[in-house]
Amino acid sequence: MPESNSKRRSERKFGDYGGQYVPEALMPAIEELTDAYERYVLDNEDGFMDEFRERIRDFGGRPTPLQRADNLSERYGSDVYLKREDLLHGGAHKLNNALGQVLLAKYMGKERIIAETGAGQHGTATAMAAAHLDMPCEIYMGRRDVNRQRPNVFRMRINGAAVNPVDIGRGTLKEAISETMRDWATTVETTHYVIGSVVGPAPFPAMVRDFHRVIAEETRRQAEEQYGRLPDAVVACAGGGSNTMGIFSDFVGDEGVSLYAVEAGGSSLSVDEERGVAPNSASLSTGSEGVLHGARTKLLQDGDGQIMESHSVSSGLDYAGVGPELAYLVDEGRVNAVNVDDDAALEAFHRLSQDEGIIPALETAHALAFLEETDEDLGEFVVVNVSGRGDKDLEAAIEETEKRDLPNAPDMGVFE
Amino acid sequence: MNADIAAAFADGPAFIPYLAAGDPNYEASLEYVEALERGGADIIELGLPFSEPIAEGSTIQSAIVRSLAGGMTVGRYFEFVEEADVDVPLVCMTYYNLIYQYGDEEGPAPFVRRAKEAGIDGFVVPDLPAEEADPLREACTDHGLDLVFIVAPTTDDDRLERLVSLSSGYLYVQARLGVTGARDDVSDQTTASLDRLAGYDVPKAVGFGIKTGEHAERVVAGGADGIIVGSALVDIVAEGHESDAPVGETANRLEALCRELKEGAVAGSRATTPERT
Ligand SMILES: Cc1ncc(COP(=O)(O)O)c(C=O)c1O
Secondary structure (H helix, E strand, C coil): CCCCHHHHCCCCEECCCCEEECCCCHHHHHHHHHHEEEEEEHHHHHHHHHHHHHHHHHCCCCCCCCCCCCHHHHHHCCCCEEEEHCCCCEECHHHHHHHHHHHHHHHCCEEEEEEECCCCCHHHHHHHHHHHCCCEEEEEEHHHHHHHHHHHHHHHHCCEEEEEEECCCCHHHHHHHHHHHHHHHCCCCCCEECCCCCCCCCCHHHHHHHHHHHHHHHHHHHHHHCCCCCCCEEECCCCCHHHHHHHHHHHHCCCCCEEEEEEEEEEECCCCCCCCCCCCCCCHHHHHHEEECEEEEEEECCCCCCCCEECCCHHHHCCCCCCCCHHHHHHCCCEEEEEEEEHHHHHHHHHHHHHHCCCCCCCHHHHHHHHHHHCCCCEEEEEECEEEEHHHHCCCHHHHHCCCCCCCCCHHHHHH | CCHHHHCCCCCCCEEEEEECCCCCCHHHHHHHHHHHHHCCCCCEEEEEECCCCCCCHHHHHHHHHHHHHCCHHHHHHHHHHHHHHCCEEEEEEEHHHHHHHHHCCCCCCCHHHHHHHHCCCEEEEEEECHHHHHHHHHHHHHCCCCECEEEEECCCCCHHHHHHHHCCCCEEEECCCCCCCCCCCCCCHHHHHHHHHHCCCEEEEEECCCCHHHHHHHHHCCCCCCEEHHHHHHHHHHHHHCCCCCHHHHHHHHHHHHHHHHHHHHHHHHHHHHCCC
């Protein structure tokens, strides 16, 4: 990976996006974290990155395969390859970041780990990393997400983490992040907050991306080895944007590679201003610039700047904001922000399961649905990031499938 | 610098109560704010509710939820400020996104201009550290309003120096780590912070956790020039709302607690400067 000199310092802003909009109590910790990030991650001090790479290989199961999807390839008339992050330990890309940050917290001498989670994948990955590295861990999760992601709640508990349901607001990721920041503001001297995506105050967006960059490094190498060249298009779903930035990061400089960030279009792209509700989570496609959870970025908000409640059938995409670097790359025209709705995502969930024998996360299903929905010619070599597996989503998928008339749903009568 | 805020610290300790504007509704809230002044407020921090108040504990979070559910908007907030029948300086306490959204290419200036027109004298913005505050600070300087910075127990000496030099009006000394919320004791962190700040010649107002006249007395005796009290007052509003108490009754309770807090603060200042009595 070419490392330019300007990359040697941590990036605080991406154009006008990013920054550090947090209470003063947290600023010294953020300075301390910035210093640790630059020394350990960027400069590999004390062999930190060597240890990270070894652990993400042996404990995590990297590299993950880049697999040709034969049936999808036939369906779309191009070579569709799947980057199988669902095969990473824990079942999603989230472990790259969680392991990186928990290890960093250890190097920094922190005593306790906290994290928020939406779909539960980040909480699970953090709980696993904390158990692996012997750190006490507490996870905040919106009450509504606790109810729709029960298997992951159990997985966190089994790994020894405490799970704190958050009852405020609608009880999804946005509220869980706010609550984790409150915990952090109280315990900042001993605690590291493992933020779950490329969001939050600097240096988190750059640091989280760097831990996920391993996805792009492998994809690049595997594409060359298996296909003889770089892909024409890379497609990834975007909630906060960590799997997105992870697989995009090393392709940003390759103008020949089109990058598609697929957001959750929910049930509609319109918003209910009166009630402050957006029935989607498409902040890149429909949001506007503002400040949330420590960063300036694109947000779903009303005219006053109150944050809207978002919606997606997949809890991991159900967030009113997005990573600042991704917002910047979209503004620059480098990344195409697109979206698909809940129905299309569910159809894609069943399609991949039936056609390829891979049950994807509902988040990932959005990226796959884009292949079906788009009129654009994506080129002959397309890579889709399979950000996670769908085991966690089975209950939600049953419930949501039953509500709809999907053309490709299996007979669900067995559940009656 | 805003002359009114400076004047509020001129003779004796300043008592600075906080309420969220519009909690639980516009009309009742107006009466509550007026009760704060009757109870002896020298400055009032008037919260403009934001949907993601990351620095607030559950008491003020609930106040914000009630206020927003009651129809509070940025436009209504300014009307509220205009309508509130109080003579003490008003400080707008809110989060940066609301300030930022009100503007356009001009950044925060339009918000500051409108706030001044409505009668606001200064700002406290808990999610705006010194690093990001230049645009708002410039707009405040242009319009003669104060921007108050918060000093936390974790703030190191270099940052402290910088915050003292940037802050205008007063310095908000966060009494302990964490979020807002009434407490049953005064934290040792408060005393430590005040000791660190003793050499700086700026008004130091302590907030986070103060609940009783006795707390107020101890904090002022420890070197504070003012006390900021939010959650203990919001608790009274919440109780009134939950028990459907008449607005006048809740207002009287607010006034009574204010009087106790103000008297405590004054007693604390006598303790530090016996020659004054
Ligand atoms: C499998 C999976 N994919 C994607 C996401 C969305 O997050 P991000 O956009 O940060 O990759 C999540 C979040 O929980 C997830 O679990």
